[in-house]
Amino acid sequence: MNTNTLNAMTVDVEDFFHVSAFESVISPDNWQQFKPRVDINTRRLLDLFASHNVKSTFFVLGWVAERYPDLIKEIHQQGHEIASHGYAHQRATKQTPEVFKQDVLRSLNHLEDLLGEKILGYRAPSFSIGYTNEWAFEILAELGFKYSSSTYPVKHDLYGTPDWPRFAYQRKEGITEIPIPTHRVLGRQTPIGGGGYFRLYPYALTKFLVKSYLKKEQQPYSFYFHPWEIDENQPKVAGASAKSNFRHYINLDKTYGKLDKLLDDFSWDTMRNVYNITVD
Template sequence: MHLESPITNALSIDVEDYFQVSAFEGHVKRAEWEHRDCRVERNLNEILDLLSTHGAKATFFTLGWIAERFPDMIRQITKQGHELASHGYEHVRVTEQDPKTFARDITHTKKLLEDVSGCAISGYRAASYSINRSNLWAHEEIMNAGYRYSSSIYPIRHDLYGIPDAPRFAFRPLKNQDFVEIPVTTLAIGNKRIPCGGGGFFRLYPYSVSRWMINHINQHDHQAAIFYFHPWEIDTNQPRLAGLPFKTRFRHYLNLSKTHQRIAALLRDFQWTTMEGVFFGSQENPNTYPEFLLQTSI
């Protein structure tokens, strides 16, 4: 049974395999990816079954590298009514690219995903939420590449990413343009922002805390929550990499055995659909969002 909230939230999955995460960049070279045991297809099939069981839809921010190798899986995602979106080609952070390199990457990945799926791609999410104050030029490149929205900013203070004073909810980062940035959800407590949009924080908190925070966003802020997770986060049998620093090992492997159960509870307790459905008026969208129309650049 859903909690007492009329708001439908936006569920997203960042489609990358366990060896492609930014935290492993110094331990798994991209040249080694081809020789790794890819587990993303098995994990995505499990996720699709879970979404089907609960009648939920989601946005799949997908690497071009993955789409090239698993085209049937990509078509299955769209066949089941989910939104396909871009996560770049090889999970390279925006902070490691210049504008021309970045533009080539996101343009190439958009076309690749559209060719594989036969669907228009309107959403983009940067690897590791790597749009920050040093590269706000990225929004214009994303818009110029033909995307309608980005979900690439985490409005928190973090050692690896974030713009702590960015708007907490959807806003227009480019003046006089319709392009929208949709940040991952945070909870405001006094002057602090608490992450409650998924990832490692969802595995760290007890589920009851995550449920309370998302319900607070719906009931108190009257906003949809933007939640994300990765296919590898439900995979307890993924290979364990040796030689990882303690912090990296802790963040990646913490509570993997509980994630599937927690995602199922989240789908049971709240209403979920795609990013496109929540923010751009698809027929399944019960929400209205005049707020982001009023907000301008950071």
């Protein structure tokens, strides 16, 4: 290990046809046309985590949990944290408060009924809580969530709150927000939280940036990715833009190997443990 700092490993449990990059060509009404691959990919991740003795937080999409309850139970039984990713992977910025509440509540109720315990964490699809919908935090607090990881303090065409806090903080609504980490370079914030950036950057660069972040900021680092990102054999989605195709398919064949190194080079645990989130 290169550092003893305990960092948060997180997985957004969704399938390749759920992603925001393809929302212009795939609607939820068409999801049933695709053969899901999330079960087998997530189980590969469970085996990888077990080989490194790493526990993670799995932000589970309600749509997945309803169809693969045994998978969610297995994740939980292996000692990982289950949190909510909402139900239908619709960006919160495109929802009314009532639609958002019902989407989150459907996922929350199903997960709590399935596992028989309180769900503490939530992550919005595509980090879609920001300037226009801070009301979402009030709803999350009302529903009993203790923390959220739904903001990314960078500039991006789908999300971003570049002038919001970069580290975990308590919001006035009574919920802890844990932003995706960034590294400040020449006064600008560079994305280092995972996902497509992890696939795009050479691993040596990712390792350097994470180590620099830990040394400079003296804050835990949190990492996110998706089960489909280790699946180089997933089908190609027709009709998507060149940008969307690049974002989604870049270096899928390299992700698993990079993850293996990342798990070995740093210390990891769940969001709940790293940020000391308690029920009350």
